[in-house]
Amino acid sequence: MKPPVVKDTGSVVLQKPIVIIGIFALAIAFAIMIGAYGIAFGGMLIGAIIFIIYFTLQIKYPQLGLYTAIAVGFVLLGSTRYIKTDLPIGMLMDGLLVLAFLALFFHHFPKRINWKPLKNLSTYLALIWVMYCILQIANPEARSTAAWFSAVRPLAFYHLFFVVLALMFLTTPERIRMVFIVWGIFSLLGTLKGAMQLWIGVDPYEKAWLDGGGAITHVLFGRLRVFSFYSDAGQFGANQAYTGAVFTMIALAAKNTKDKIFYWIVALAGFYGMFISGTRGSLFVPFAAFALYFFQRKNIYVLTSGMFFVILVFIFFKYTTIGQGNYQINRMRSAFNPNDPSLQVRLENQRKLKVYMATRPFGGGLGHGGVKAQKYTPNAFLANVATDSWYVLIWVETGVIGLILHLLIQFITLGLASYYLMFRLR
Helix, strand or coil, X not given: CCCCCCCCCHHHHCCCHHHHHHHHHHHHHHHHHHHHHXXXXXXHHHHHHHHHHHHHHHHHCCHHHHHHHHHHHHHCCHHHHCCCCXXXXXXXXXXXXXXXXXXXHHHHCXXXXXCHHHCCHHHHHHHHHHHHHXXXXXXXXCCCHHHHHHHHHHHHHHHHHHHHHHHHHCCCHHHHHHHHHHHHHHHHHHHHHHHHHXXXXXXXXXXXXXXXXXXXXXXXXXXXXXXXXXXXXXXXXXXXXXXXXXXXXXXXXXXXXHHHHHHHHHXXXXXXXXXXXXXXXXXXXXXXXXXXXXXXXXXXXXXXXXXXXXXXXXHHXXXXXXXXXXXXHHHHHHHHCCCXXXXXXXXXXXXXXXXXXXXXXXXXXXXXXXXXXXXXXXXXXXXXXXXXXXXXXXXXXXXXXXXXXXXXXXXXXXXXXXXXXXHHCC
């Protein structure tokens, strides 16, 4: 019988003379190159080494690419307050997704990849949406190919790529759990950063962003609408509201005590982040989420108890003045006031858009709606009317046909998921 092969540990390997000599040689080479070409070159060299290590790990564990993309998605747009570059910041996400697919290929090489998980309705629906968005380049109303290119990637291709990566990688409960861990950690950090903005103040980069025009929408009556490290308060509030609702549901179902505690902390932090964001529309996210959750439970006691709680919360905001002295509660309560001035501005914008869109069933073109379009078409009508919400943006850029298609895809996905959850899973 052959004796078992015992591999040296990392600490033992580091004690070998050849390894010690190699480390010294590498350090000397680094010093020479930095001395010859400067600190910037040294930074690039270190970055290259980190990249090689990361990509090597990604080839071994290809799901790492999906986790990284999710993490970067939290901070990418907000990072423009700190990083000034002429390159589109979204190209970083493009690169991460390309790396994820390359890692998938090299992980299986030279064997063939099993693509069977992609034979899924979600994939086909995502492909339909991508094709519609690609055809938007021929939209007669569009005025800028650059605007189309800037919008088609996040609006269509990211959706498809994340569906593909999720179906290929999230094949075990542990991997799905890791998605929630990454999501939860960055949501906690988001709320922590938001609380620091509220109670301590903004940092110099955030102050410069506010002074450069951000204060128009983020400082109202001398009060800061907290935006954390997100692109704006609207994104922060909506994401934290969604996080609070989802992690409440996960916490209720979790069996592991440590996981349950973590999920509850994330849920509570999410709802706190929602309130301090001052984003009134985000309040309706947990209302809708919990209504669906109570329905999916198929338990008349849970349904009636849950709906009773939702109604109580609605009554609290709509018909009482409790907590009116608190700015966050006061602002959230204004979401239930049909005469609120801010709501009236939004409705007026939608009336303008309705007249304009009446003769444009395919929309004004991808990337042509909202303030962001001023970069490409500064004098266009659509670029000078705020879209205010995701669905209004979809309607403006892809038309009523695109909006119907988008909603149809979402309802089919939600309906099918609810069917499996309610009648197929045990």
